[in-house]
Amino acid sequence: MNDFCVKLADILDVAEVKESDLLTGFSTWDSLSVLSIIAMLDSKYGLNVTAADLRNVGTVGDLWNLIQRKQRA
Amino acid sequence: MNANASCTLVTGASSGIGRAVAQRLASSRRLILHGRDIERLEETRSSCAQSETHLLWVQDFRDPATIVPTLEHLIEREHAAVDGFVHCAGIVHVLPARSTELDAVFESLNVNYVVAQQIIATLLKKRVNPGRLRGIVVISSIWSQFGARGHSVYCASKAALDGMVRALALELAPDVRVNSVLPGAVRTPMAQTALADLAISEQLLRTYPLGLGVPSDIAAAVQFLMSEEARWITGQQLVVDGGRTVNMSNK
Numbered sequence: 347m348n349d350f351c352v353k354l355a356d357i358l359d360v361a362e363v364k365e366s367d368l369l370t371g372f373s374t375w376d377s378l379s380v381l382s383i384i385a386m387l388d389s390k391y392g393l394n395v396t397a398a399d400l401r402n403v404g405t406v407g408d409l410w411n412l413i414q415r416k417q418r419a
Numbered sequence: 420m421n422a423n424a425s426c427t428l429v430t431g432a433s434s435g436i437g438r439a440v441a442q443r444l445a446s447s448r449r450l451i452l453h454g455r456d457i458e459r460l461e462e463t464r465s466s467c468a469q470s471e472t473h474l475l476w477v478q479d480f481r482d483p484a485t486i487v488p489t490l491e492h493l494i495e496r497e498h499a500a501v502d503g504f505v506h507c508a509g510i511v512h513v514l515p516a517r518s519t520e521l522d523a524v525f526e527s528l529n530v531n532y533v534v535a536q537q538i539i540a541t542l543l544k545k546r547v548n549p550g551r552l553r554g555i556v557v558i559s560s561i562w563s564q565f566g567a568r569g570h571s572v573y574c575a576s577k578a579a580l581d582g583m584v585r586a587l588a589l590e591l592a593p594d595v596r597v598n599s600v601l602p603g604a605v606r607t608p609m610a611q612t613a614l615a616d617l618a619i620s621e622q623l624l625r626t627y628p629l630g631l632g633v634p635s636d637i638a639a640a641v642q643f644l645m646s647e648e649a650r651w652i653t654g655q656q657l658v659v660d661g662g663r664t665v666n667m668s669n670k
Contacts, residue, residue: 357515359517378513378568397616
């Protein structure tokens with residue numbers, strides 16, 4: 347999860363992200379961030395996540411759980 | 420069509436613009452269809468006129484070292500005379516500049532530009548394809564000329580393609596014409612992720628006077644540039660974008 351948080355922090359242009367952080371709480375949360383996260387999940391985790399999937403996710407921890415669920419599926 | 424007829428190589432033919440180009444050219448040309456995915460490539464071939472005459476080249480372009488040997492081997496094995504090349508293969512990695520990693524940069528540059536340069540070099544060699552090449556079209560992008568947030572690597576790779584086209588048009592004249600087609604936003608699998616986002620698709624519809632494109636719009640432009648009707652056109656960038664790039668309206 348640590349590697350994921352580092353990548354997410356880079357995309358959102360913050361020093362770090364915590365599990366409890368709300369994704370929409372980041373000032374850099376916009377369509378570019380959404381596309382970049384989708385691209386990162388595809389290239390690093392081989393997952394197909396949609397913009398709609400992301401907009402339904404609350405916190406960083408929720409996003410990590412979504413990744414885990416998709417990886418197990 | 421004669422099984423010994425000259426061939427046109429179409430890269431990225433498994434889907435999207437490449438598939439549409441293949442379908443458009445197939446009625447009048449024998450094709451070498453390139454793609455990564457053999458099943459989708461077979462689907463493209465089946466959907467083309469004269470399907471039994473077209474050859475398949477299954478190759479992943481992300482490893483540049485393997486491309487030239489496999490292409491040379493295919494040409495030799497099939498005794499193919501390649502007179503045309505249309506480069507439709509391409510990828511886009513959307514990432515903020517701060518997140519750009521070297522492997523993403525090289526992957527984009529390799530698939531979008533370097534491979535085209537390598538293929539052209541191979542098709543120009545007397546030992547491989549003597550004096551046969553006549554026309555080249557590459558699928559560039561309006562983003563070779565303009566910017567977009569998160570697209571610095573993509574924009575750079577497409578700009579590289581257009582630079583290559585201008586230089587090659589001079590170097591290879593008069594025997595080979597070389598041109599680019601620059602599509603705007605086209606409904607393809609590659610664009611699917613972006614187009615699925617409601618905010619993005621609403622913005623697109625506001626800024627595209629003629630709405631979004633479809634792959635056959637681009638295929639028509641490619642067919643024209645590859646034909647004798649374009650005999651006096653070389654080194655050019657043909658923008659096919661529904662009017663997007665001339666839109667400076669405030670609303």
